[in-house]
Amino acid sequence: MEQMSLSFPATRTVSGKSLAGVVGSGDMEVLFTADQGKSLTVDIITSVDNSKVRWQALFDRIALTGNLPAGHMQIHDFGATPGVARIRIEQVFEEVSHA
Numbered sequence: 001m002e003q004m005s006l007s008f009p010a011t012r013t014v015s016g017k018s019l020a021g022v023v024g025s026g027d028m029e030v031l032f033t034a035d036q037g038k039s040l041t042v043d044i045i046t047s048v049d050n051s052k053v054r055w056q057a058l059f060d061r062i063a064l065t066g067n068l069p070a071g072h073m074q075i076h077d078f079g080a081t082p083g084v085a086r087i088r089i090e091q092v093f094e095e096v097s098h099a
Contacts, residue, residue, distance in 0.1 A: 004052050006042045008063055010070035018095035020088045021080075028080040032092040034071040046077040058082055062089065069093060 014034045023029035044055055062068065073092070077085065 002044075002046050002049050002051065004044050004046075004055065006044070006052075006056060006059060008040045008042070008059055008068050010038055010040050011063075011066045011068050012070070014069040014071070014093075014096040016096045018092040020091035020095070023076045023078065028075060028077040028085060028088055030088040030092050031074045032069075032071055032096060033073075034069060034096050037070045040068045040071060040073065042073045042075065044075045044077060046075075047079055048077065054082065058085060058089075062086065067093060069096060071096075 013036055017031070017033045019029070019031050021027055021029040042055075042059065046055075048054075059068075067090075073089075075085075075089075080088070
């Protein structure tokens with residue numbers, strides 16, 4: 001298991017909490033809690049060693065959309081593909097956008 005933390009400038013504020021995925025599914029779980037800060041902090045626990053570059057690249061691509069809300073995100077990854085990871089992350093962002 002590898003643990004890492006990433007931080008990105010937030011481009012918007014939202015409110016609430018959201019959850020996407022189920023950690024026991026063999027996939028991944030993403031929990032997001034909004035705050036009124038100026039950054040998105042991401043704590044990742046993953047079963048895939050040496051994956052910080054992959055996670056950094058994924059969030060860099062998402063940041064290009066201008067869609068990073070301020071808050072704290074926890075990711076519990078058990079080998080999800082980058083496509084599934086992006087879907088789960090976008091699901092929590094969508095949910096808090098409508099809170």
